[in-house]
Amino acid sequence: MRLSLDSQDPTPKFQQLIDQIQRHIASGTLYPGARLPSVRQLAKTLAMNPMTVSRSYQQLADEGWLERLPGVGMQVSETMRPAEPEQRLHYVEGALAHFIQAASEAGYSKSETMALIMTHWERYSADQALE
Incomplete structure (x- = not known):
């Protein structure tokens, strides 16, 4: 399970963590019975306050x-x-809309945006294979 916080995202850190864990569960990356890192361990890994991690876990x-x-x-x-494919869309739709808007505002065409996605998808997949 890969978790990270985006300091540029206005979403509160505890909510970013909640959203990511929910996405991992919905996708099946985290399965029933899978253990999560301890509050202290995750707080150290993400460089965040242990109380924030604890709050996310509690919610x-x-x-x-x-x-x-x-x-x-x-x-x-x-x-x-794991969620059904149409239910999983809920977990990426907001980020996707934000990305499309940002790409459009930066002057990317639809085909350039798709090429950018494919390039980063391949890099991400390669990075995941190394872990």
């Missing part, structure tokens, strides 16, 4: 995405299943 637990197991930590709820 996800309150909404049924995660469950806290005594002595084990947080894990994906056993009732969570």
Whole structure:
């Protein structure tokens, strides 16, 4: 699971973290029973306040995405299943609209934008294979 925070994104850090974990669960990258990093470990990795990570985890637990197991930590709820393809669109639609707007404002044509996506998709896929 790859998590990162975007300092340029006006979305609060705790919400960025929540959104990313939900996307990983919806896509099946995080499966039922998968353990998440401890609050301290994730806070250190993302260079954020442990209370912010704890708040994100708690909200996800309150909404049924995660469950806290005594002595084990947080894990994906056993009732969570990957979303159907049309439901997954919800998790990328906002970012996609923002990207299209930014590309258009920067003067990219539709074909240039698609080429840019494909180039970065290939790089991302190669980086993921190395991890």
